[in-house]
Amino acid sequence: MCGIVGYCGPKAAAPVLLEGLKRLEYRGYDSAGLSVCVDSKVEIFKRAGKIHDLREVVPEDLPGTHGVGHTRWATHGEVTDKNAHPHVSADRNIAVVHNGIIENFSSLRSRLTEEGYVFESDTDSEVIAHLIQKFYQGDLERAVKQALGLLKGTYGVVCMHAGEPGVLVGARHGSPLLLGVGDNEMFLASDVTAVLAHTKQVIHLEDGEVVRVTAADYTATDLRDRKIEKEVETIGWELEEIEKNGYEHYMEKEIFEQPDSIFRAMQGRIDQENATGHLGGLNMSRGELLDVQRVRIIAAGTSYYAGMVGAYVLENMARVPAQAELASEIRYRNPIVERNTVYFAVSQSGETADTLSALRELQRKGARVLGICNVVGSSIPRESDGGVYIHSGPEIAVASTKAFTSQLTAFYLFTLLIARMRDMSLEAGVSFTKELARVPDTVREVLSRADEVRRVAERYYQARNFLFLGRGINYPVALEGALKLKEISYVHAEGYSAAEIKHGPIALINEETPSLFIVPDDGLRDKVISNMKEVKARRGPVIALGVDGDNELADIADDVLFVPKTDELLYPYLMVVPLQLFAYYAALKLGRNVDQPRNLAKSVTVE
Numbered sequence: 198m199c200g201i202v203g204y205c206g207p208k209a210a211a212p213v214l215l216e217g218l219k220r221l222e223y224r225g226y227d228s229a230g231l232s233v234c235v236d237s238k239v240e241i242f243k244r245a246g247k248i249h250d251l252r253e254v255v256p257e258d259l260p261g262t263h264g265v266g267h268t269r270w271a272t273h274g275e276v277t278d279k280n281a282h283p284h285v286s287a288d289r290n291i292a293v294v295h296n297g298i299i300e301n302f303s304s305l306r307s308r309l310t311e312e313g314y315v316f317e318s319d320t321d322s323e324v325i326a327h328l329i330q331k332f333y334q335g336d337l338e339r340a341v342k343q344a345l346g347l348l349k350g351t352y353g354v355v356c357m358h359a360g361e362p363g364v365l366v367g368a369r370h371g372s373p374l375l376l377g378v379g380d381n382e383m384f385l386a387s388d389v390t391a392v393l394a395h396t397k398q399v400i401h402l403e404d405g406e407v408v409r410v411t412a413a414d415y416t417a418t419d420l421r422d423r424k425i426e427k428e429v430e431t432i433g434w435e436l437e438e439i440e441k442n443g444y445e446h447y448m449e450k451e452i453f454e455q456p457d458s459i460f461r462a463m464q465g466r467i468d469q470e471n472a473t474g475h476l477g478g479l480n481m482s483r484g485e486l487l488d489v490q491r492v493r494i495i496a497a498g499t500s501y502y503a504g505m506v507g508a509y510v511l512e513n514m515a516r517v518p519a520q521a522e523l524a525s526e527i528r529y530r531n532p533i534v535e536r537n538t539v540y541f542a543v544s545q546s547g548e549t550a551d552t553l554s555a556l557r558e559l560q561r562k563g564a565r566v567l568g569i570c571n572v573v574g575s576s577i578p579r580e581s582d583g584g585v586y587i588h589s590g591p592e593i594a595v596a597s598t599k600a601f602t603s604q605l606t607a608f609y610l611f612t613l614l615i616a617r618m619r620d621m622s623l624e625a626g627v628s629f630t631k632e633l634a635r636v637p638d639t640v641r642e643v644l645s646r647a648d649e650v651r652r653v654a655e656r657y658y659q660a661r662n663f664l665f666l667g668r669g670i671n672y673p674v675a676l677e678g679a680l681k682l683k684e685i686s687y688v689h690a691e692g693y694s695a696a697e698i699k700h701g702p703i704a705l706i707n708e709e710t711p712s713l714f715i716v717p718d719d720g721l722r723d724k725v726i727s728n729m730k731e732v733k734a735r736r737g738p739v740i741a742l743g744v745d746g747d748n749e750l751a752d753i754a755d756d757v758l759f760v761p762k763t764d765e766l767l768y769p770y771l772m773v774v775p776l777q778l779f780a781y782y783a784a785l786k787l788g789r790n791v792d793q794p795r796n797l798a799k800s801v802t803v804e
């Protein structure tokens with residue numbers, strides 16, 4: 198969603214801000230802007246459209262060494278130049294960039310309008326600039342705090358004042374903000390990717406914290422002026438990880454990175470000798486693990502589908518009742534929190550508003566919530582009671598790929614851990630861990646067949662409707678395959694349990710609606726084959742995604758893709774990769790913006 202970058206230091210601010218905004222592009226946005234303080238004047242440049250549109254209106258030699266920049270993903274007000282950030286106060290001395298939603302903006306706007314403030318935009322954010330002006334008496338930080346005290350909703354905000362050159366004030370409440378500490382230069386950003394080219398030293402702000410920043414120094418306080426000591430953390434990501442490194446798109450790079458990212462997620466966490474998982478961050482004693490009687494998983498989108506696979510594996514291998522639920526639903530459902538239940542909040546970004554709110558609601562009710570997250574230092578891992586970092590490295594493409602397979606890894610490891618404390622024998626554990634450890638190699642083998650997937654995708658890319666069908670543990674994989682296709686190619690796709698089509702969706706089948714069936718060699722294979730025949734009998738084109746050596750598939754399906762053989766419970770890893778590739782190649786052929794599909798944002802920090 199929206200992105201923020203702020204800079205103060207010795208360099209010209211505009212190029213630093215433009216570069217930071219470019220790094221934030223991946224989050225999804227529809228307009229961009231920046232403001233730099235030049236000769237005690239706040240200069241504003243903003244444009245609906247892309248960063249290159251903004252670049253065209255920013256003078257190349259713009260002086261000024263402190264400023265703020267923003268990428269906007271519209272919530273209140275259309276995508277126009279005037280609604281882009283930064284927003285300025287009526288006296289044009291204050292510039293503000295804001296992420297989040299101000300829920301009481303309309304009453305604040307009416308009050309300010311009555312007091313004579315003239316609004317230039319339709320956004321909720323503009324009220325912040327006018328409120329700061331209202332309270333300003335020579336101290337930006339003070340005025341910002343007074344203004345924030347009146348806001349209801351969420352914000353990550355950065356402000357500057359023409360009369361205080363070299364000073365930025367940032368604050369956070371429900372929308373991420375971090376401080377990048379450089380060598381006599383400082384950055385404020387909503388996302389570490391915006392500062393990684395300059396520094397790896399960062400300070401994550403917590404909700405309710407305000408930071409006043411100059412090139413050489415910073416002070417963190419709360420809204421009541423109490424000083425807060427902050428710890429500087431070193432980011433483990435490398436700059437190369439946020440570059441395309443020769444790939445055409447981030448999505449392609451991230452799909453092909455999966456052998457490595459899965460390996461990183463399992464590295465040091467498989468205890469081969471005892472055939473169990475080793476997860477240091479759970480903060481649970483052996484006794485507490487033994488007492489777990491139920492697992493509930495909360496997440497959104499792709500992370501939710503990974504959670505569905507996780508629930509299946511937990512029930513099947515560890516015989517622990519487990520269920521995945523949409524975070525957006527559970528948070529308003531007044532959930533019943535039972536004893537000996539462990540909750541997992543699964544999120545690549547660690548910032549998804551629905552998942553974070555569900556976590557908080559569950560914790561309020563006394564639940565133990567563990568996080569399964571990628572972005573280190575993000576809100577969910579910071580607020581959870583323990584958990585697992587999946588170490589996928591930065592996921593830049595909006596469509597999630599490598600995070601999914603690493604989230605699976607976290608679930609397999611947790612399952613192994615508690616299954617081995619229960620009924621799973623050493624022998625069964627040894628055989629499973631061996632196969633699990635082989636997954637990076639088998640995924641590499643699947644990726645080596647990418648051209649076959651490309652060929653099939655290029656044959657079907659013009660279809661306007663698609664069905665993805667799977668059963669059992671591969672049912673969530675079918676859902677994920679449909680999600681990938683629809684979000685990046687804008688082709689309507691539905692994921693269904695193959696068994697369910699006869700209860701309705703089979704009515705959609707005709708010569709123009711292809712169905713992709715996931716057909717592993719498990720106990721449900723023959724049932725899925727019957728479902729395939731039902732579709733074929735109605736002249737529906739069929740693509741089968743099966744296992745090496747399953748020669749019968751070619752007799753039924755129009756096209757067949759194969760993956761290598763593995764343990765029945767591990768097929769989600771191997772089946773999802775061709776589906777990611779299928780969506781990628783179809784979207785390419787359709788000429789879509791693969792990395793930044795329309796209307797979507799990378800981390801959904803608003804409800």
Ligand code: F6R
Binds near residue numbers: 499500545549595598
């Ligand atoms: C799909 C996708 C989204 C996210 C969802 C949750 O490709 O990217 O569906 O999976 O918004 O995001 P996280 O995992 O960051 O909580």
